[in-house]
Structures are given as C-alpha cells and as structure tokens.
Amino acid sequence: MVKSGVLGYPRIGADREWKKALEAYWSGRLGEAELHEALRGIRLAHWRKQRDAGIDLIPVNDFSYYDQVLDHAAMFGIVPKRFGYAAREGESVPLPVYYGMARGTAEATASEMTKWFNTNYHYIVPELGDSVPVLTENRPLAAYREAKETLGIEGKPVIIGPLTFLRLSKGYAPQEADLWLNKLLPLYVQLLRELEREGVRWVQVDEPIAVTGLDEDELRRLRAVYEAFAAAVPKLNILLQTYFESAEHYAVLKELPVQGLGLDFVHGRAANVRAIREHGFPQDKVLGAGIIDGRGIWRAALGEKLALLEELTAYVPQERLIAQTSCSLLHVPVTASRETELAPVLKDALAFADEKLAELVQLTYGLSGRAEAFAPEFAESDRAIQALRGSAERNRLDVLQAAQRIAAEPAARSLPFSERHPLQQRHWHLPILPTTTIGSFPQSPEVRKARQSWRRGEWNQAAYESFIDAEIDRWIALQEEIGLDVLVHGEFERTDMVEFFGEKLAGFAFTGHGWVQSYGSRCVKPPVIYGDVAYIEPMTVRESRYAQSKTAKPVKGMLTGPITILNWSFAREDLTREQIAYQIAYALRQEVEALESAGIGMIQVDEPAVREGLPLKPAEQADYLAWAVKAFRATTCTVADTTQIHTHMCYCEFHDMIPSIEAMDADVISIETSRSHGELIESFEHHTYPLGIGLGVYDIHSPRIPSAAEMTAMIERALRVLDPQLFWINPDCGLKTRGLPETEASLRNMVEATELARAKHAAVVPAG
Incomplete structure (x- = not known):
C-alpha cells in the first residue's frame, strides 16, 4: 500500500518551547544539561505526534539546536579559526563554540547568515576556508537511536546532501569544488556506513540544489557522489530528495543509483509530472511524491490531490509510492486547532503542520481504496475552499481595478x-x-x-x-x-x-499562535493575506x-x-x-x-x-x-x-x-x-x-x-x-x-x- 512521509517537522513547539529554552540557556538561566533535557522532551513529543497521526516515514535529525546547516558544519568539524577551536574526530563541538558561530562572541564575529533558497528561513553559512573536516559526531545515528529506543519509531534520518552543502558553503574558489568534495565525501560515507550497520532502512538525503540547475561539472559530481554511496552502502535505502521546484535534469536524476527519488508536486507540479510522462519512472525506485504543501497554510483540495496521486500510479505502483509533504514543515506553524479567534470562513480553510499530517493519512487511505473512511473530510475540504473563494473579502472590485x-x-x-x-x-x-x-x-x-x-x-x-x-x-x-x-x-x-x-x-488576518522560525530563536507570526488588500487610514x-x-x-x-x-x-x-x-x-x-x-x-x-x-x-x-x-x-x-x-x-x-x-x-x-x-x-x-x-x-x-x-x-x-x-x-x-x-x-x-x-x-x- 502507499506510504505516508514527512520531510521535516517544525522544531519550535506549539508554544515556542524551543525558543524559550534556547534563550534561557543564552541568558544563563538554564544550564547545558537542562537545555539538553528540555530539547529532548520537545523532540520526543514531535516524533510521538507524527507516529500517533499515522505517518509511516517519520524524519529524525530534522531537529536542531539552532539551524540544520550549522549542524552539518559542526558535525564535519568546520569551525572558523577565529573561534579558537580545533575540531577532533569523535568529539562533538562544544555548545559555546556552536552558538558562537551562530551569534558571535566578544572575540569573534558570527558566521554569515542568509536565506534558505527562496524562503524566509535563514541558515548559517559554513566557512570552509582552511578547515580540516572530520566527523565529530554522527548526529543522524544518534537521532535514529533515540527515536527507536525511546518510542519504538523506525525513523528516517535526514541529512543535507554533499552537493547542496558544498553549494551553500563559502570560503573556497570555484576551481576548488572537486577538492572540497573529495574532503567531504569520505565523511558522508563514514556516516552512512554507521547508519547501515545500525540497520537503518531509509535515509533522506536532501539535494534541493537539483531544482536550481546544474552545470556539467555539477552533474559529474552528482553522479560521482551517489555512485560512491551505492558502492559504500549497498544495503541502505537512499531517498534523494528535491523540493521547492521541479527537478532539473530529471533524466539524469532518475538514473542515479539510489533507491528513491523525492519530487515536489506542489511548487514544481507541472514540470515534474511532464518529466515523468516523457521519461517514465524507474521500476526499481520509490517515488516520494510531495503532494501536501510544506510551505503554505491552506487546506489541500483533497479530491484534486487524490486525482494527481492516481495519475502517478500509472507510472509507479502504490507499493513504491510515498505520499509526502513537498518540503519540510519547518516553514509552517504547528497547529491550526488553537486559532479560535479567526472568522470561520478563514479558519476552516487553514492547515498547519498537524493538519497536514492528517491530510497525508487521508490521502493514503483514499488511494488505497478506503476513501469512505474519510469521506466527510474530503467533502469538508472542498466546502471550506469554495466558501473562502466566494467570500466578499476576495471579491472587491475597487481593489482589483x-x-x-x-x-x-x-x-x-x-x-x-x-x-x-x-x-x-x-x-x-x-x-x-x-x-x-x-x-x-x-x-x-x-x-x-x-x-x-x-x-x-x-x-x-x-x-x-x-x-x-x-x-x-x-x-x-x-x-x-x-x-x-x-x-x-x-x-x-x-x-x-x-x-x-x-x-x-x-485583506489581512492574524493568527494567535501561527509562529514559524525565521533564524535562530527568532520566531515570526506571518500575516495571512486572505482577501483583497486595501488602504483604510493613515498608519x-x-x-x-x-x-x-x-x-x-x-x-x-x-x-x-x-x-x-x-x-x-x-x-x-x-x-x-x-x-x-x-x-x-x-x-x-x-x-x-x-x-x-x-x-x-x-x-x-x-x-x-x-x-x-x-x-x-x-x-x-x-x-x-x-x-x-x-x-x-x-x-x-x-x-x-x-x-x-x-x-x-x-x-x-x-x-x-x-x-x-x-x-x-x-x-x-x-x-x-x-x-x-x-x-x-x-x-x-x-x-x-x-x-x-x-x-x-x-x-x-x-x-x-x-x-x-x-x-x-x-x-x-x-x-x-x-x-x-x-x-x-x-x-x-x-x-x-x-x-x-x-x-x-x-x-x-x-x-x-x-x-x-x-x-x-x-x-x-x-x-x-
């Protein structure tokens, strides 16, 4: 039967518990051991929520103490020299150094911060420079063990792929890309081998740069990386994951020696569907179909989503299909259930992270021929969407003109x-x-x-x-x-x-609890543009x-x-x-x-x-x-x-x-x-x-x-x-x-x- 999967879950907590714990630690009100314990509790609650919702493939290592790209830099010992720290294999980077890279110290400026692709999330830019990469700790393995030993969850470790990590880093000349890839690749192989020995079934390797266009050198590196992975970890299932747009060079991606390919069928729907129609889909791979919008807050038109999944089954049988979010749910608030102050016509049309978990499960039931179990939910999604479209707030002729x-x-x-x-x-x-x-x-x-x-x-x-x-x-x-x-x-x-x-x-509405992470502990509550925007009076x-x-x-x-x-x-x-x-x-x-x-x-x-x-x-x-x-x-x-x-x-x-x-x-x-x-x-x-x-x-x-x-x-x-x-x-x-x-x-x-x-x-x- 079709499986359900999530690419990542919001780390901040419904009440921003994560933010509060970080800031308490930075201010000295919380010790390091207490911080670890507080964040562990949040992490376990998130896994438990996804398990209880019925999600089959639950991500682990998507949680962070600040930023996922910074996590990878620290995991590989990439610490700028100005912080006075030399990374050592098998020894995790101390928290003061980790947070110093993100926030600066009295002696050293923070690392650069910039936007994660075309989102409002900011990541910390790794500075390769003259660092000597080592595997300081296997974070994905630790997360996998924690989820399995504590909750019995067979988690799906998430890592940022080598090509994307290299593209997002600085401190090297273009002609040094192969040199740096050769430094990083053994660490990735070491990490994956440890996951394979642990018995991990699936690893999600995020390569969002694959939607931005790759030149011939990058395509060569892409093939080399995943051929190296296939040779090193033949028993490990790798889901090569793209998102935010349609995949470039689909014909190349589908031939890579990986066991699964994740595509975005929300923001890259037309091009990705066209690519599969024209080039087919490999019979030996799983398709991760990003069917639920991981960046938007609107309820899914379940009937339309189910029709698209059914279209995809013409190329991929259900047993090799994963209905999943289009990207990590990091970019949306945690739950819409607490938005009791919004007008019903708006609230009924919202779906935050938790509601998206439910939509994924409903779609897997629908595709598996059990749609009657969620028939009321399908009907309600259509009613709510149509009600908002027909509202007076969306049909102001003066504004449109x-x-x-x-x-x-x-x-x-x-x-x-x-x-x-x-x-x-x-x-x-x-x-x-x-x-x-x-x-x-x-x-x-x-x-x-x-x-x-x-x-x-x-x-x-x-x-x-x-x-x-x-x-x-x-x-x-x-x-x-x-x-x-x-x-x-x-x-x-x-x-x-x-x-x-x-x-x-x-034309704007405001949630009471719709927080999302912008950078570090900085959370914002984005307005909702639900109607026609108009000036009322001086502001x-x-x-x-x-x-x-x-x-x-x-x-x-x-x-x-x-x-x-x-x-x-x-x-x-x-x-x-x-x-x-x-x-x-x-x-x-x-x-x-x-x-x-x-x-x-x-x-x-x-x-x-x-x-x-x-x-x-x-x-x-x-x-x-x-x-x-x-x-x-x-x-x-x-x-x-x-x-x-x-x-x-x-x-x-x-x-x-x-x-x-x-x-x-x-x-x-x-x-x-x-x-x-x-x-x-x-x-x-x-x-x-x-x-x-x-x-x-x-x-x-x-x-x-x-x-x-x-x-x-x-x-x-x-x-x-x-x-x-x-x-x-x-x-x-x-x-x-x-x-x-x-x-x-x-x-x-x-x-x-x-x-x-x-x-x-x-x-x-x-x-x-």
Whole structure:
C-alpha cells in the first residue's frame, strides 16, 4: 500500500518551547544539561505526534539546536579559526563554540547568515576556508537511536546532501569544488556506513540544489557522489530528495543509483509530472511524491490531490509510492486547532503542520481504496475552499481595478536621480557621509509590557500613545546627543515590520499562535493575506509627525515595502503574486503620500525580502524582478523631487541583482555587508552604483560591540569603490532586538568612525 512521509517537522513547539529554552540557556538561566533535557522532551513529543497521526516515514535529525546547516558544519568539524577551536574526530563541538558561530562572541564575529533558497528561513553559512573536516559526531545515528529506543519509531534520518552543502558553503574558489568534495565525501560515507550497520532502512538525503540547475561539472559530481554511496552502502535505502521546484535534469536524476527519488508536486507540479510522462519512472525506485504543501497554510483540495496521486500510479505502483509533504514543515506553524479567534470562513480553510499530517493519512487511505473512511473530510475540504473563494473579502472590485491600473502605468519619478540629487542636497544640507539607523530601536521589557497592556484593554489609547511619545522623546534626544544626522522615531508602537501594517490594511488576518522560525530563536507570526488588500487610514503618520516636531534634524518615515509584505506573509493562492503585490503597492502609495503631506520629507520603504522571492529557475527570474521593481516604484513614484526615498535590504546574496536594485530608483539604499564580512563590496568594483548607498558597517544580530577601528576599516574599503558624495553610514539592520547599552555604545563607535572618515575624505558636501 502507499506510504505516508514527512520531510521535516517544525522544531519550535506549539508554544515556542524551543525558543524559550534556547534563550534561557543564552541568558544563563538554564544550564547545558537542562537545555539538553528540555530539547529532548520537545523532540520526543514531535516524533510521538507524527507516529500517533499515522505517518509511516517519520524524519529524525530534522531537529536542531539552532539551524540544520550549522549542524552539518559542526558535525564535519568546520569551525572558523577565529573561534579558537580545533575540531577532533569523535568529539562533538562544544555548545559555546556552536552558538558562537551562530551569534558571535566578544572575540569573534558570527558566521554569515542568509536565506534558505527562496524562503524566509535563514541558515548559517559554513566557512570552509582552511578547515580540516572530520566527523565529530554522527548526529543522524544518534537521532535514529533515540527515536527507536525511546518510542519504538523506525525513523528516517535526514541529512543535507554533499552537493547542496558544498553549494551553500563559502570560503573556497570555484576551481576548488572537486577538492572540497573529495574532503567531504569520505565523511558522508563514514556516516552512512554507521547508519547501515545500525540497520537503518531509509535515509533522506536532501539535494534541493537539483531544482536550481546544474552545470556539467555539477552533474559529474552528482553522479560521482551517489555512485560512491551505492558502492559504500549497498544495503541502505537512499531517498534523494528535491523540493521547492521541479527537478532539473530529471533524466539524469532518475538514473542515479539510489533507491528513491523525492519530487515536489506542489511548487514544481507541472514540470515534474511532464518529466515523468516523457521519461517514465524507474521500476526499481520509490517515488516520494510531495503532494501536501510544506510551505503554505491552506487546506489541500483533497479530491484534486487524490486525482494527481492516481495519475502517478500509472507510472509507479502504490507499493513504491510515498505520499509526502513537498518540503519540510519547518516553514509552517504547528497547529491550526488553537486559532479560535479567526472568522470561520478563514479558519476552516487553514492547515498547519498537524493538519497536514492528517491530510497525508487521508490521502493514503483514499488511494488505497478506503476513501469512505474519510469521506466527510474530503467533502469538508472542498466546502471550506469554495466558501473562502466566494467570500466578499476576495471579491472587491475597487481593489482589483486599482491593481490593474498599477500594472499598466510606467511608475517613474518625475526626474531621474541625477537631477533629483542636487535638489535634495540643497534642501537637506547634509554633511558628507551622513549617518542614520535602519529604523527600530531596542524594544525593552517596558515597551513590550505597555503594548500588551494596551492590547488587553488595560490601557486606553491615550495612555498608550503617551507612553510611545515618551519613548520617542527619549530616543530623539539620544540620537541627537550621539550625533546622528538623520533620525528615526524608533518604531516602539510596532511588533513586527509586516504584522504592524497588515493589522491596519484590509485583506489581512492574524493568527494567535501561527509562529514559524525565521533564524535562530527568532520566531515570526506571518500575516495571512486572505482577501483583497486595501488602504483604510493613515498608519504611521502620527508617530512620524510627532518625532519630527521634536527635532530640527530630518526624521525618516518608516514603511515596509510591498514585496517584503508579500514574501513575509502567507499569501492567498487564487491570485498571482504579482497581482497581490500591486494591491499592496497601491495601498502603501497612499501612506507615502500621507506622510509627505504631513511634512515628512524622507521616507524609507524597506524591502529586505526582495531577493528571497527570486524564483529558483533562472528563466523565471527576470519577470519576477521586473514586477517586484515595478511594485516598489509604484509605491514611491508620486512624491516630490525633494522628498528622499530610502530603502533597506539585508541577509541575502545581492551580487547578481544589483541592476534590479538600481532600477528601484530609491534615492538611498542601505544594505547589509558586515555579516558577510564586506564581500558585497567586491560587486561594486565591477558595477558602478550611481545612487545613494549605505553599506551596513556592523552586525546588529550579534551582541558584540564593534570598535570604531573595525567600522572605519569597513567604511574605507567601501569608499575605494563608492562615491563619498553618495555614501551613507548605518548599521546592518534595525536595532529592535538589541539592548540599550550595546546599542548606544555601537552607535557612538559608528559616529566616531564616521568622523575619522569625514576628516579623510571631505568636510562638507559642496553647497548648490
């Protein structure tokens, strides 16, 4: 009979128990032994839940103490030398070193963090450099033993494949890829042999790079890796798993000497089905059919899913078919059962991780000829989906027409930057190398408590606004005293940069418990775009106008851009993402105009998530970038020439999209460079950037305080390739998660570094 399988389960817990345990350990409130015990309890509960739901192939080693890619780096002893630790075979990397790589220490900067393919999950980038890889511990084996010995579960160990691990790593030249693969391959073989000796039946080897396109060298390496595995572990069943898109080079993948091939039939459905129709499916392999969306929150149309599975059985008999999630459930919340405050028409259409487990089991029953056991569930899924599609919230003619107008208009400022910039210089009288921050300041316990009191109704609106105003007063004064040139109001009234705006726009809903992991212990509760997005009333004007009234220096208005709101939300599926982006852009344009009318002449529209939405298929990327750029420009194009539009991007690889960033036509962009140790600067050696730019000079996701000398070095490196007259100095990102002492000390060092740079490059921007 057909089996059910899951590629990974959310590690955070329904009440974010995982996050709380990590943060208690970091703060010293929990010892190492207590941390291990707390996380073990969470891990066992997750396995037990999947077993009790009826899942046949339960993943093990998908759990992590921070990040699965970091786990692999530590497992292979790949620890940067700056952490002062030499890995040894058979000895696990100590937790302080492990967390130091992720978060930094007083002596060493953290490793780079970037997005996991086109998701909002961030992984820690392994730094190969001059490390000497060894197998410090067999994590998959330990997880397998724990599940079997404790719960009697025959788990399916999950590992990141060698090709994907190598592609996601840094610290080696392209011509060194074979050298590094030859260093890593023996460790993989050693790991797999130990699993085979243990009696493991199936191992899931994740190779998501197989959906991004492989050149001839990579195809050669792919064959070599899996031929080596077949020779080394002939009794071990390997499921070569792809996800997030259709597999490239399917004809090559299906001939590899593995026992199973996992394909995504949600995000790569059409191409993967076509490939199987054209090339068939091997009679000696199992097909892992990713039929349930591991990234989306919407209920599956069970009838349609069952029809697709039945179509696949024309090529793969049921006994060699696994109905599974399209990817790990890491990307969705844990359970929708607790969302009792949502409107029934919306709640009934949701399926989080636990509901997806049930859907998988229902589909296996249906395909096995036992559909009557779940006939009510099949009927209810269809009813719930149709009810949401027909709701008034999804059928607003005014919004649909506005989005069509946005799509048709050119969306351009009245003057090009070369003519706007002199006007803005005369208007603002800023010094050379102006300093600013990205937007948010530390959200102290007092700020969070005040917000909770207001949300619970314990404080009225006047009391809450009075508190926020006092915080703005304090931070405006502190920014002036530190010596920043362009100020921000601090965003104390905001929880999350997307949630805040979604709460004030029509078409959004918010879960009570829909948390997902973003990076480390940072969890977010993405808004749900379930209807047509529309502007209701000003969202940020009151706080921005108040802050500006307290200083003669410019205060930036702060908005989140349309693409980031889209990419950091769970979006509806009945419209294209482009159509939704234009709806959001039109709503935000009205807020930009309201800020400008209120006297705010610098407006920052943040777009940190543009890069992560880039399609994995190169052929589709140009179209996405075109409409993403257009949505940003549609948001900002109606302002006066002297109004300065800023934007911000962070924690992605931007080297290959600098032309698109330039096409956004923001007067100033601030962009992350410190976590990647300034590597983005190299791109500007080959591409002249003609607009204002601020390359973040220190990493705000680490608690360490960088010195003025450290930031000066970053500034000087940037100014070798960027125009000092267009260069801004700022941190990498917002400062919401940092403490007051470290924030103040870091900003003072940043201003000191700026003064040193100004003395070297110029005193004042020439007037006129």
